[in-house]
Amino acid sequence: MAAREADAETASEGRGKVTITEIARQAGVSVPTVSRVVNGRSDVSPQTRARVEDLLRRHGYRKRPQTTTSRAALLDLVFNNLDSPWAVEIIRGVEEVAHAAGVGTVVSAIHGRSGDAREWMRNLRARASDGVILVTSALDPVLHEQLRILGVPLVVVDPTGSPDLDAPTVGAANWSGGLTATEHLLSLGHRRIGLIAGPPRLLCSRARFDGYRAALEAAGIPVDASLVVPGDFHPESGFTGCNTLLDLPEPPTALFAASDQMALGAIEALRRRGLRVPEDMSVVGFDDLPEVRWSAPPLTTVRQPLADMGKVAVRTVLRLARDEQPDSPRVELGTELVIRSSTAAPRGLNQAGPPA
Structure with a gap:
């Protein structure tokens, strides 16, 4: 209660x-x-x-007679925003496990605004949640402390950085995903590989960039700063970033976009210039959202187990609610390269030599 x-x-x-x-x-x-x-x-x-x-x-405790029926068990699932299919996949995993456990789910978005976060905290107290799954670290320290005082179990999914949270976290192997995506392009013969990176404040963005860099360095290719452009995981930044790369005196022959949505934006930028994927540029994404298998062409991407991350988060927060310790304070689920039709060996004026 x-x-x-x-x-x-x-x-x-x-x-x-x-x-x-x-x-x-x-x-x-x-x-x-x-x-x-x-x-x-x-x-x-x-x-x-x-x-x-x-x-x-x-203590001779006696429960006060209730005039209403007992409330159902509830979990709070909190996002920074809900404007991405990425969030839908996590919700799908959370709902599957919560429903099987007979637990209701309340989904909220705080939009990174302190006022929204405080309103959510007031609502949390009112509905007496049994646990919180936070798919953002964008709560200020005061609210973190209030959660602790309330004794509400907390699990953080895909932490945005290294917050001082005494809470288990669930994430994905972002570094190895970035490494695998870049190695795939290298194996096809590409040597000028562009990167549309995610926001640098996010831990997952930095890990994907580090994987990209590690693959290039292992192949003896120095990182060319002009081939790395910023993005925000949304399609518009993929569109803008791809145009920036295409405007270089020597554009890349392949592109790794650190999210599927940015990859789709990049493919649209190529289409508008009359360029084809993968004939003129290979494109790899990250996430494996359901719609990318139907893109034109179907997108090669790194599968991030988003629904599984949601499932693990529910199981973890329910264990905490039973005063049981999780098996590990930090769970990192594996990623997997899914090869479809958006990648091929380079050809044309920018074609590099055969793989070393």
Whole structure:
């Protein structure tokens, strides 16, 4: 039950009143865990249940009669924004596992604005969430501390950086994904390989760039700064970035876009110039969103297990809600290169020599 209900339910015998919050403190568990024991829920480990029940008996705790039915278990799934198919894939994974566990899901977007984040926190207190899955680190330290005080379990998916969060994280192998994408283009004979990078503040963007750089360096090819252009994971930046690369005196013969949406924007830029993929330029994306298998041509990309990341996050936050520790504080799921029709050996005026 919620922290908001903690002061409403007290012991009525013996040693004076005691709140659920105090019981939780003495038991070394969260307020929602004590509530689950009080309400006879099964999702509590036997050891924790025994410890809490002993304290409840010692304090003479009696649950206040309820005039309404018990609320359903809820998880909060919080994004910075919801304007990407990437978010939909994570929601799909979260919903599958939460539904099977009989847990409801509340999806919110805070848009990186402190006012939206504070409103979300007020709503979180009101609905007494059992756990939070944060698909952004864009909460200020005050709100992080409020989550801790409330005793609400927290899991961070695809952390944006290295925030000082005492919370498990779930991500993908971004470095190896960037490495594999670039190695694939190198294996086809490309030597001038452009990169449309993601926002540098994001840990996943930096890891994908580092993988790109590592593959080039291993092949004895220095990184050409003119071939690396900024992006923001959205199609418009892929379109703009590709045009920037095409305007170079010697454009690249291949392009690695650090997201599928940027790759689709790049393909549109090539189409508008009368250039073909992969004949005039090979393109590789990152994510493997459902629509890219139907693009023209179908996109070679690095599959990021987005739905699986959501599934792991739910399982982790439910374990925390039962006062069980996760197997690892940092889970990194593997990525996989999916080869389709958007990549081929280079040809034309910019063609490099055969692979070394």
